[in-house]
Amino acid sequence: MRENAPGHSALRTPRAAGLAGIVFALLLAAAMVLVRLGVPEGADTVTARGFTDSGHRDALRAALALVPFAGIFFLWFLGAIRAHVGAVEDKFLATVFLGSGLVFTATLFGAAAAAGAVLEVAHPPGVPPLPAAWDFGRHLAYTLMTGYAMRMAAVFVSSLSVMGHRLGVLPRPLTIAGFVTVLVLLFASSNVPWAELVFPAWSLLTGLHILRAGRGRGRDAG
Template structure:
């Protein structure tokens, strides 16, 4: 069996990055939607008694089951994108890009743990959590998600857009989209419900672009072989 050359090995990275990014985007979107539906934010009409509904609890349980896998695919996505971009001479941007991705993952896990705490205080079945416990857990989960995780996501998106623009590995429209996404996550997500969905949406667009670009490069390599 003939071994792969260096060029062939390098060409596999964009495809892996794209697939990992697509899976991450879908998993994170589903988790955010389920958390928002199961534990509404800023709705005075939603009382602790409403959370005893099995539908709400089921939505939160499903979201919590998805979050670890979203984190795993995001880390794979980060590593694969770094390999696709290649060596970055600006160590500052490279460090910010990697660091913000790791902090985002940790904070996302923290938000999931807080949401799990809200779920735990609703037991035993048929009882409702106390008002103070309910409010604390609900606000803590959303503070971690929208106040911290999404701001780290904004830094991640911005640094990736700058790197992609400087190295020419991203088209201008995608870099501009990244900057707009970063601004939304930085200043809007903590005040506007559902705004955090722009992050998985950007990840999905970037992943599709990487897959398409990788496919074109692979076709050119095959044609020149």
């Protein structure tokens, strides 16, 4: 039983990583869309009057409620992948992979906190937010998300793509998609609206691949 236990654990780890990646991708994509709708980027004070509408505020509240769970599943995704490839991965790439994932999570939570500050800023009911508070909170949230979190996501994707290519656990099309995602996150996420959605899209594809690979290994072991 002791000899079989490690093999059984190794077969279950990729499946856990796949499920965590899929759930993380769906939660993060939903949160990003709701934040974009609730706090429009580039909106001036006149547009901010729409923020007094209950629909915009409810969209932002829903996004903020999803972010902590997205972070939890991302950490599960990160940990399960490390457990799967930890015995043979390059130490340099392992450090970059882990560090970028942790910084991404922290920056994601910071962006959510900034968006929450926009939501909770004190102003009379039915009156647009104060211009200074609106601009500061909105710019801080989008700078943390598109300027910093997405850059850390690019480092995370690139390190995982390199490790997956070296180990032969990621197919060539997924590796190419990873490097395209890196370029978009590095150079377009802070300038092109909605470009940050490529990260949850890549995470979804990666999670589906790992889940399918885990099921295939389980059938082979059976």
